Amino acid sequence: MAEKFYITTPIYYPSDKLHIGHSYCTVATDAMARYKRLRGYDVMFLTGTDEHGQKIERIADALGVTPQQYVDKIVAGVKELWASLDISYDKFIRTTDDYHVKAVQKIFKQLYDQGDIYKSEYEGWYCTPCESFYTDVQLVDGKCPDCGRDVERLKEESYFFRLSKYQDRLIKYIEEHPDFIQPQTRQNEMINNFLKPGLEDLCVSRTTFNWGIPVTFDDKHVIYVWVDALTNYITALGYGSDDDSNYKKYWPADIHVVGKEIVRFHTIIWPAILMALDLPLPKKVFGHGWLIIDGGKMSKSKGNVVDPKVLVDRYGLDAIRYFLLREIAFGQDGNFTNEALIQRINSDLANDLGNLVSRTAGMIEKYFGGQLPVEREETEFDASLKETAKAVTEKVDGLLDNMLFSDALAEIWTLIRRANKYVDETQPWILAKDEASKAKLANSLYNLAEAIRIVSILIQPFMTKAPALIWEQIGIKDDAIKTWDSAKEWGLLPADVQVKKGPAIFPRIDMKKELEELEAAMKKAQESSVANQTKKAEEAKKAQAERKEEEPVQEITIDDFDKIKLKVGTVIASEKMKGSKKLLKNQIKIGNETRQILSGISPDYTPEEMVGKKVIVLTNLPPRKMMGEMSYGMILVAEDENGQLALASVDKTDFADGSELS
Ligand code: MSP
Numbered sequence: 001m002a003e004k005f006y007i008t009t010p011i012y013y014p015s016d017k018l019h020i021g022h023s024y025c026t027v028a029t030d031a032m033a034r035y036k037r038l039r040g041y042d043v044m045f046l047t048g049t050d051e052h053g054q055k056i057e058r059i060a061d062a063l064g065v066t067p068q069q070y071v072d073k074i075v076a077g078v079k080e081l082w083a084s085l086d087i088s089y090d091k092f093i094r095t096t097d098d099y100h101v102k103a104v105q106k107i108f109k110q111l112y113d114q115g116d117i118y119k120s121e122y123e124g125w126y127c128t129p130c131e132s133f134y135t136d137v138q139l140v141d142g143k144c145p146d147c148g149r150d151v152e153r154l155k156e157e158s159y160f161f162r163l164s165k166y167q168d169r170l171i172k173y174i175e176e177h178p179d180f181i182q183p184q185t186r187q188n189e190m191i192n193n194f195l196k197p198g199l200e201d202l203c204v205s206r207t208t209f210n211w212g213i214p215v216t217f218d219d220k221h222v223i224y225v226w227v228d229a230l231t232n233y234i235t236a237l238g239y240g241s242d243d244d245s246n247y248k249k250y251w252p253a254d255i256h257v258v259g260k261e262i263v264r265f266h267t268i269i270w271p272a273i274l275m276a277l278d279l280p281l282p283k284k285v286f287g288h289g290w291l292i293i294d295g296g297k298m299s300k301s302k303g304n305v306v307d308p309k310v311l312v313d314r315y316g317l318d319a320i321r322y323f324l325l326r327e328i329a330f331g332q333d334g335n336f337t338n339e340a341l342i343q344r345i346n347s348d349l350a351n352d353l354g355n356l357v358s359r360t361a362g363m364i365e366k367y368f369g370g371q372l373p374v375e376r377e378e379t380e381f382d383a384s385l386k387e388t389a390k391a392v393t394e395k396v397d398g399l400l401d402n403m404l405f406s407d408a409l410a411e412i413w414t415l416i417r418r419a420n421k422y423v424d425e426t427q428p429w430i431l432a433k434d435e436a437s438k439a440k441l442a443n444s445l446y447n448l449a450e451a452i453r454i455v456s457i458l459i460q461p462f463m464t465k466a467p468a469l470i471w472e473q474i475g476i477k478d479d480a481i482k483t484w485d486s487a488k489e490w491g492l493l494p495a496d497v498q499v500k501k502g503p504a505i506f507p508r509i510d511m512k513k514e515l516e517e518l519e520a521a522m523k524k525a526q527e528s529s530v531a532n533q534t535k536k537a538e539e540a541k542k543a544q545a546e547r548k549e550e551e552p553v554q555e556i557t558i559d560d561f562d563k564i565k566l567k568v569g570t571v572i573a574s575e576k577m578k579g580s581k582k583l584l585k586n587q588i589k590i591g592n593e594t595r596q597i598l599s600g601i602s603p604d605y606t607p608e609e610m611v612g613k614k615v616i617v618l619t620n621l622p623p624r625k626m627m628g629e630m631s632y633g634m635i636l637v638a639e640d641e642n643g644q645l646a647l648a649s650v651d652k653t654d655f656a657d658g659s660e661l662s
Helices: 020-038 054-063 067-084 098-113 163-176 184-195 225-230 245-250 260-277 308-315 317-327 338-368 382-401 405-426 435-458 466-474 511-527 530-550 558-562
Strands: 004-008 042-049 091-094 117-127 132-134 152-161 255-259 285-288 291-293 566-576 584-590 593-599 614-618 624-626 629-631 637-639 645-647
Touching (some): 004 245, 020 255, 020 291, 020 317, 042 067, 042 245, 054 067, 098 117, 225 260, 308 317, 308 338, 308 511, 338 435, 405 435
Parallel strands (some): 004 255
Antiparallel strands (some): 566 614, 624 629
């Protein structure tokens, strides 16, 4: 039975602007998955989308759609992008998938029942407009890092995961498994910067928004998005469902491929959760570097993103995949520039590989009408070419096993360059002039075609189109001479191979002209993106709100007024809302019922002042959740120009509660 190999990418935040930086990680993982399949492994390659959280809720709101509608649309685009990059994933998980939601809820409950999750209070800096908590370090000049406004110190009821309990076990595990975190530098960073200084328990629930997986036993809370996201690696295999056969077959993961900024989540939080669940840990977490533009990380918020679709449309898929994996050493940061991309296409692909194929096919057509004669005579240059091929095929496996994609490609290119040199050494155009050198000419062209066969096999993890195009031109038909292992054997190409030159596989590009056109195309793509549309929708909403303020007061009919159910009530209890400067949580007696109503009237009124007050309540508003608490109605309050508040009331202090206003 084939050995299993389970590899994952991070699951992506659904954004229409998945840029070339995101594609980098996925393309690298895809190359690894393809390589392992070629080596005969039973591969499970997982990718997907991380769809919960407050940001999604807000964007959807600005667009006037539900979060689910929003993510459904975006995810379709993500899948299209992966299709256009030939990403050969075996499974695509969405964290809104029902089976995932259920399994996460089950895991959370189990951890709570066994005492690894407990209820307490979260304290942090809260930004009311952004409805978000921040830590001291996240603040920028003491203000909200997202909107720049003032923040306040607040407390919120939360569930916590006992991360601190696992600190020593984690350190021990990492030290005893030197391959667990790769590259090595990231391992040192985790131990010295995070584990040794000490871990704090992790806040794993939120009450300030709704778009998340609810805690089954306390539905005010939604589960922290990272706990929801990290568990995808096992829920995707059916863990926690009726059919966990894939979990049994593929877990533990052989490699989690992740960007360097999320290594911490994957090598501290995730293993601790697995330890708590008593499950095996992933074998390796590989933290790759970033694609950098002008010295900074390419990211949507900086507006410096490069759209992979534009690049694929212009240069073809293989050129982009090749560039990403060749230009940047996997694990390190690397600069992305249009010049470097075009330069690589022209030199490595058009000049080296493309030229080798078209020259060889062209000469076989020209000198032998497309079919090589069987008689061949060796030359003094053959041995060196064959040795290079042997050495390259021997090295590539080891490099790929260690995810050293750029080094593996550099190795393969030594064979391509050696073959081009062999053309210059054997000079087929001179041999062709002399009938007596025919066998030598056939030998030279055969060896070139054979070197091309070997190259075409080795580039398969990286390029998904070129190998088949090469096989067509060089007449490589038999599957047995396309297998990964067949590259290690020289001379498998049939002696009388039938060759047919085709169009250039990698056409050369005019750098100067192309750079101008490329920039214009990028700009256009940027303008039509959903992100841009979202921004426009938000602006339109703001403009509409401003227009409303200027609009003349609209007249209503008595029927309209009748819809408003106003009643007299008495405040029987009031307290400050934990986590808010303005909100008071009031219990109001309205006739026979008592309602909880939250009202933003602090500090104008203290809870003590509120108790006993007669107030007017709007009773037929739908219930609303604020800061994790429900509010059933609204207390009427007047506000003057200076923002001073005054409660509306009736002028008889003993007036009966529950009386209606009309
Ligand atoms: N949703 C989380 C991952 C949860 S995994 C359980 C997330 N998503 S993300 O969409 O922001 O990023 C996905 C991956 O893309 C990350 O590994 C990240 O490092 C990678 N990249 C995003 N921008 C990048 C570059 N500019 N360069 C290289 N990779 C980058 O994080």
